[in-house]
Amino acid sequence: MDAGQAARARALCAGDLDWENVIATARRHGLDPLLYRHLSAIGSEHVPVERLSQLRAHFETNAVRNRLLTAELGKILALFEGHRIPAIPYKGPVLAASVYGDLAFRRFADLDVLVRREDVRRCTDVLRELGYRPRLALTRAEEAAYLASQCERNFDRDRGRLSVEVHWGIVPRDFAFRIDMERIWRTARPIPFNGLTVLTPRPEDLLLMLAVHGSKHLWERLGWLCDMVELLRAHPDLDWASLLACAREQGGQRMLLLALVLTGDLLDATLPAPVVTEARSDPAVATLARRISDWLAQGTTPAQRSMQALRCHLQMRERLPDRIAHVLRAALTPTYEDWAWLPLPAGLLGVHYLLRPFRLAAKHGAMRLGRAP
Numbered sequence: 005m006d007a008g009q010a011a012r013a014r015a016l017c018a019g020d021l022d023w024e025n026v027i028a029t030a031r032r033h034g035l036d037p038l039l040y041r042h043l044s045a046i047g048s049e050h051v052p053v054e055r056l057s058q059l060r061a062h063f064e065t066n067a068v069r070n071r072l073l074t075a076e077l078g079k080i081l082a083l084f085e086g087h088r089i090p091a092i093p094y095k096g097p098v099l100a101a102s103v104y105g106d107l108a109f110r111r112f113a114d115l116d117v118l119v120r121r122e123d124v125r126r127c128t129d130v131l132r133e134l135g136y137r138p139r140l141a142l143t144r145a146e147e148a149a150y151l152a153s154q155c156e157r158n159f160d161r162d163r164g165r166l167s168v169e170v171h172w173g174i175v176p177r178d179f180a181f182r183i184d185m186e187r188i189w190r191t192a193r194p195i196p197f198n199g200l201t202v203l204t205p206r207p208e209d210l211l212l213m214l215a216v217h218g219s220k221h222l223w224e225r226l227g228w229l230c231d232m233v234e235l236l237r238a239h240p241d242l243d244w245a246s247l248l249a250c251a252r253e254q255g256g257q258r259m260l261l262l263a264l265v266l267t268g269d270l271l272d273a274t275l276p277a278p279v280v281t282e283a284r285s286d287p288a289v290a291t292l293a294r295r296i297s298d299w300l301a302q303g304t305t306p307a308q309r310s311m312q313a314l315r316c317h318l319q320m321r322e323r324l325p326d327r328i329a330h331v332l333r334a335a336l337t338p339t340y341e342d343w344a345w346l347p348l349p350a351g352l353l354g355v356h357y358l359l360r361p362f363r364l365a366a367k368h369g370a371m372r373l374g375r376a377p
Contacts, residue, residue, distance in 0.1 A: 009042075010045070010046050013042060013043070013046050013050075014046050014047075014050050017043070017046070017050040017051055018050065023052060023055045026039075027039070027055065027058060027059060027062075031062070032225075033225045033226040033227050034110075034111045034112075034225055034226075034227030035111075035226055035227055035230065036059060036062045036063070036066070036111065037062075037063050037066050037067075037108060037109050037110065037111055038109060038230065039059060040056075040059040040060060040062065040063040041063075041109060043056060043059065044056065044059075044060070063108065066108065066111050067107065067108035070097060070100065070107045070108060070110075070111075070112070071107065073096065073097060073112070073114075073115055073166075074097040074101075074107060074198055076115065076166060077093060077096065077097055077098075077115050077117075078198060078199075078200055079134060080115065080117065080131070080134065080168065081093065081117075081200065081202060082200075083130050083133060083134065084117075084119075084127070084130060087126065087130050089119060089123045089126055089127060089130065090119065090120065090123070090189070090203070091117050091118065091119050091203070092117070092118040092119075092188075092189075092192055092202075092203045092204065092205065093115070093116070093117055093118075093197075093202055093203075093204070094116040094117060094118045094171060094205075094213075095112065095116045095231075096112045096114070096115050096116050097112065097115075097197075097198070098195075098197055098202060098204060099231060099235075100112065101197060101198070102195060102197070102204065102238065103231070103234040103235045103237070103238040103239075104234050105238075110227075110231075111227065113167065114158075114166075114167035114168060114169055115167070115168045115169065116156075116168075116169045116171060117168065117169070117170055117171065118171045118172070118188075119170055119171070119172060120172060120185075120189070121151060121172040121173075123172075124151060124157060124170060124172055125147070127170050128157075128159075128170075131159050131168065131170075134161065135161045135162070136159035136160065136161045136166075136168060137159060137160060137161070138157060138158070138159055139157075139158040139159065139160055140157070140158070140340055142340075143350060144350070145350035145353050146340075146343055146353065149338065149353060150340070151172070152177070153176060153177045153178070153337050153338070153339070154173075154176045154177070154339075155171060155172060155173030155174060155175055155176045155177075156169045156170060156171045156172070156173070157169070157170050158170075172185075173185065174213050174216055174217060175216055175217070175220050176337075177333055177337055178330070178333035178334045178337045179220055179317070179330065179333075180321075180326050180327075180329035180330040180333055181216055181254070181255060181256055181259075181321075181326070182254065183212070183213065183216065183254060183256070184250075184254065187209070188205050188209050188213075191205070191206045191209065192204060192205055192206065193206060207235060207238075207239040207242055208242055208243055208246060208247040208250065209250075210235060211232065211235055211236075211242070211247065211260070212247065212250065212251055212256060212260055214228065214231055214232050214235065214263070215232065215251075215256070215259050215260045215262075215263035215264075216256055216259055216260075218232075218263055219259040219262065219263065219317075219320050220317075221308070222296060222299070222305050222306065222308075222313060222316060222317075223263075223266060223296050223300070223305075224299075224300075224305040226270070226271075226300065229263070229266055229267050229270060229271055230271065232263055232264070232267050232273075233267050233271050233273045236267070236273060244276055244278055244279060245278070247260070248260070248278070248279070248282060255321060255322065255323045255326045257282070257286075257322055258286060258288060258289060258292075258320055258321065258322045259320050259321075261279070261282055261283045261286060261289045262289050262292050262293060262296075262320065264279055264283065265283050265289055265290070265293045266293055266296060266297070269293055269297060270297060270300070286322070288319055288322075291319070292316070292319060292320060295316070309334075314330075314331075314334065317330060318330060318331070335360070335361050335364065336357055336360060336361065337357075337360070338353075338356035338357060338359075338360050339360075342356045342359065342360050342363060343356065345363055346359065
């Protein structure tokens with residue numbers, strides 16, 4: 005925090021703040037560690053003692069849990085390496101350490117590990133050695149369909165106290181954005197982390213990955229924007245021309261520009277002139293940024309898979325074929341909910357492609373009836 009930011013923070017604290025709401029909002033957005041860091045830096049005389057103590061307790065609890073998760077990540081990566089499974093730890097403790105500079109400054113609830121799709125089944129067997137079990141019980145046929153349509157699988161241990169997400173993509177197939185995963189693997193670089201050497205995506209790839217992830221979730225958490233700001237600060241020498249070209253080639257330019265504009269509007273990030281120029285050339289970016297800022301301020305971000313979310317996701321895509329693919333895949337790609345709704349033998353699993361539109365129509369029709377006066 006620079007002198008100007010510290011002065012603004014002191015001025016805000018001098019006002020009539022609803023501290024209970026401030027802390028609750030910070031926790032909802034995953035920002036309470038940063039809130040404590042900055043409030044403790046400006047001096048305890050500016051913050052009610054009991055509130056600073058409350059934040060300190062949250063901070064210390066988060067720091068202990070983060071150390072526990074970091075140690076667990078080390079065990080998982082070592083086991084994967086022993087079974088010759090290449091892995092890239094994604095987000096979580098590696099992001100906290102590499103861009104925030106301290107494990108304690110970021111809150112994360114689980115561990116994210118990127119592997120190749122063909123290694124996911126072996127990961128399932130390896131994680132069982134550590135006591136993890138898949139969250140979803142899938143038949144062999146369902147698992148094959150799941151690997152083709154989704155991007156991650158969740159594993160839990162100790163009654164959900166520890167969770168691992170094994171990723172083979174960034175977003176599911178129905179989001180209709182296909183990032184070049186082979187290039188991410190090819191250009192990943194080794195970095196030191198907690199006594200280990202781990203692979204991490206190059207900063208330009210990671211920035212795009214974070215932008216797409218946040219866009220999928222309609223930026224409902226400010227913590228995701230903070231990740232981008234800290235990444236920008238940690239890597240001031242980004243190859244912006246390469247990043248913008250890559251995003252444009254894959255149909256993710258608007259999502260990237262939206263994320264960057266939000267960091268500037270909401271978190272005062274300084275953006276390079278070429279990025280600002282690109283963003284201003286696309287009026288949809290400004291429209292989306294205002295809408296998401298309003299949702300964040302009011303706490304009214306639409307539910308995932310709602311019609312409002314679908315409309316926003318479509319507006320985030322600059323290419324018509326991507327919008328068409330998104331609609332078709334969202335309507336036709338079966339999910340675990342479809343399989344659970346009507347279990348079918350392995351040979352008939354493809355029937356769910358025909359049944360899904362009718363299930364969705366019934367679901368949304370029932371929701372509309374439930375909202376009717």
